[in-house]
Amino acid sequence: xxxxxxxxxxxxxxxxxxxxxxxxxxxxxxxxxxxxxxxxxxxxxxxxxxxxxxxxxxxxxxxxxxxxxxxxxxxxxxxxxxxxxxxxxxxxxxxxxxxxxxxxxxxxxxxxxxxxxxxxxxxxxxxxxxxxxxxxxxxxxxxxxxxxxxxxxxxxxxxxxxxxxxxxxxxxxxxxxxxxxxxxxxxxxxxxxxxxxxxxxxxxxxxxxxxxxxxxxxxxxxxxxxxxxxxxxxxxxxxxxxxxxxxxxxxxxxxxxxxxxxxxxxxxxxxxxxxxxxxxxxxxxxxxxxxxxxxxxxxxxxxxxxxxxxxxxxxxxxxxxxxxxxxxxxxxxxxxxxxxxxxxxxxxxxxxxxxxxxxxxxxxxxxxxxxxxxxxxxxxxxxxx
Amino acid sequence: xxxxxxxxxxxxxxxxxxxxxxxxxxxxxxxxxxxxxxxxxxxxxxxxxxxxxxxxxxxxxxxxxxxxxxxxxxxxxxxxxxxxxxxxxxxxxxxxxxxxxxxxxxxxxxxxxxxxxxxxxxxxxxxxxxxxxxxxxxxxxxxxxxxxxxxxxxxxxxxxxxxxxxxxxxxxxxxxxxxxxxxxxxxxxxxxxxxxxxxxxxxxxxxxx
Numbered sequence: 001x002x003x004x005x006x007x008x009x010x011x012x013x014x015x016x017x018x019x020x021x022x023x024x025x026x027x028x029x030x031x032x033x034x035x036x037x038x039x040x041x042x043x044x045x046x047x048x049x050x051x052x053x054x055x056x057x058x059x060x061x062x063x064x065x066x067x068x069x070x071x072x073x074x075x076x077x078x079x080x081x082x083x084x085x086x087x088x089x090x091x092x093x094x095x096x097x098x099x100x101x102x103x104x105x106x107x108x109x110x111x112x113x114x115x116x117x118x119x120x121x122x123x124x125x126x127x128x129x130x131x132x133x134x135x136x137x138x139x140x141x142x143x144x145x146x147x148x149x150x151x152x153x154x155x156x157x158x159x160x161x162x163x164x165x166x167x168x169x170x171x172x173x174x175x176x177x178x179x180x181x182x183x184x185x186x187x188x189x190x191x192x193x194x195x196x197x198x199x200x201x202x203x204x205x206x207x208x209x210x211x212x213x214x215x216x217x218x219x220x221x222x223x224x225x226x227x228x229x230x231x232x233x234x235x236x237x238x239x240x241x242x243x244x245x246x247x248x249x250x251x252x253x254x255x256x257x258x259x260x261x262x263x264x265x266x267x268x269x270x271x272x273x274x275x276x277x278x279x280x281x282x283x284x285x286x287x288x289x290x291x292x293x294x295x296x297x298x299x300x301x302x303x304x305x306x307x308x309x310x311x312x313x314x315x316x317x318x319x320x321x322x323x324x325x326x327x328x329x330x331x332x333x334x335x336x337x338x339x340x341x342x343x344x345x346x347x348x349x350x351x352x353x354x355x356x357x358x359x360x361x362x363x364x365x366x367x368x369x370x371x372x373x374x375x376x377x378x379x380x381x382x383x384x385x
Numbered sequence: 386x387x388x389x390x391x392x393x394x395x396x397x398x399x400x401x402x403x404x405x406x407x408x409x410x411x412x413x414x415x416x417x418x419x420x421x422x423x424x425x426x427x428x429x430x431x432x433x434x435x436x437x438x439x440x441x442x443x444x445x446x447x448x449x450x451x452x453x454x455x456x457x458x459x460x461x462x463x464x465x466x467x468x469x470x471x472x473x474x475x476x477x478x479x480x481x482x483x484x485x486x487x488x489x490x491x492x493x494x495x496x497x498x499x500x501x502x503x504x505x506x507x508x509x510x511x512x513x514x515x516x517x518x519x520x521x522x523x524x525x526x527x528x529x530x531x532x533x534x535x536x537x538x539x540x541x542x543x544x545x546x547x548x549x550x551x552x553x554x555x556x557x558x559x560x561x562x563x564x565x566x567x568x569x570x571x572x573x574x575x576x577x578x579x580x581x582x583x584x585x586x587x588x589x590x591x592x593x594x
Contacts, residue, residue, distance in 0.1 A: 067458075072456060074456070074497060074500075074501075075456060075457075075458040076458075077495075077497075078493060078495030078497065079458060081495075143398060147401070150413055153413065157425070160425050160428060161425050161426070162427065163427070164428055164429035164496065164509065165428075165429060165494065168493070168494065170496065170497075178500070179427075182426065182427060182544075202397055205393055205394065205396075206393075206394040206397040206398070207394065208390075209389065209393060210390040210391055210394050211388060211390050212391065213390075214390075308500055308501055309452065309503075
């Protein structure tokens, strides 16, 4: 563009409203405090009302899939921790499940129990902090979030003791788990699980009946069930609309068929339902944990057929999916018989749950956009990969 | 009543505020540089190389097989093999790493190198206060910096280290038994060879006779 042309250049007007007024175009993010990382929403506003919303992402793209195709099967495991860095253990499980399907490995019963325990602990800490962040965006600056983090900290200490790292656990392996439980770990889990209902009760006392929370979230960001199903939305986002779809119940992967638990369903599909569902899911996770902790069997934690070095599954393809705290997390792998996958694809719940963001935000106020975005519960590491 | 929920919630925060003065349950933070939480045994941070005994060079377990270099997901390990050999822990001559560098600004602490190492030579350290003003040289650890004694390993991961020691001692005993058996077999063979010349010519002559 020449200097003269630049001087007279005006950015094109995005659109005009029905009344013919010019719309105001606002870029929320990528450094907006509400965006959970680096995410931009190009919002067109008519007054305070949102008439158009364009999500822009890719700021955190790390080429995860291509790196995994160039590295060995094992070397992709630590990278899965970094997808949804809040729930690295469920990410590990989904990837391990896909490779186990591909290679025909069987997981010993003890390892299955450990997987369920770690996954449910992950779900609890994810939901606790998701509620905390939602409140943060509502203006409750820090208090509910810090209460949630206090609880999360206890669970992260358990993870550190078991896996060596608080967040980047890198714990599960193809055909089992990496290391045996340290002595007394299960007792510590039992103590912390016994203390969790009190934390949830306190959270509920603090938030559930709160008039500000109800006024801000009830009837806001409504998602219709047919749209949610058509868009492939999963997890809490889908269940808040009343669709009964939990992969723990549908696929019964691992040993989830042995545990008795209920799947909480929403009715209205608004933000308040999503908040409430997370609280209820935490309570159900505690139930699962109590049942799982009761009878952890002894025995090996690795399939003897599994190899650390020189792991080469036979040619074929496999799709492993689990109910991650944020929705259906799937890994699709194609093997050509070599040491690294021919194709490696992640089906991230965060990205697919974001696709309906505009539909939920249209006609809402700017301040509600922040809330609606927060209620989707995403992690940008998983959106951009 | 409108506002009842808010008041109830404020009661909860008041309980937490008051409780933070008396109960450890409600005040979980520590004043970090002065106060520290107890280290957790399994904690891992960055890799280090284990050596036995007192001499860093003579006791180094690493044989520069380069498996960790190949398997490392972010490729932060750089190894140059030596041209000469030195004896390893069972006394077998092995090559050793002439250079062993780990760029810990790239390392992501995944401990895959530890898992794939067949010689128990690389383990995870727990030291985390590594900040430096030298961005490049200060975060590139060479072989000397990385080598740490087996005692240090015992200090940071006692359970795991004793397991490793037991495994290595077993392997060493096996290797020694094998060497002994081989030596015995060789001696027997030599003895047989010493007695053979008198016995062998007899059948050799038969076809001619």
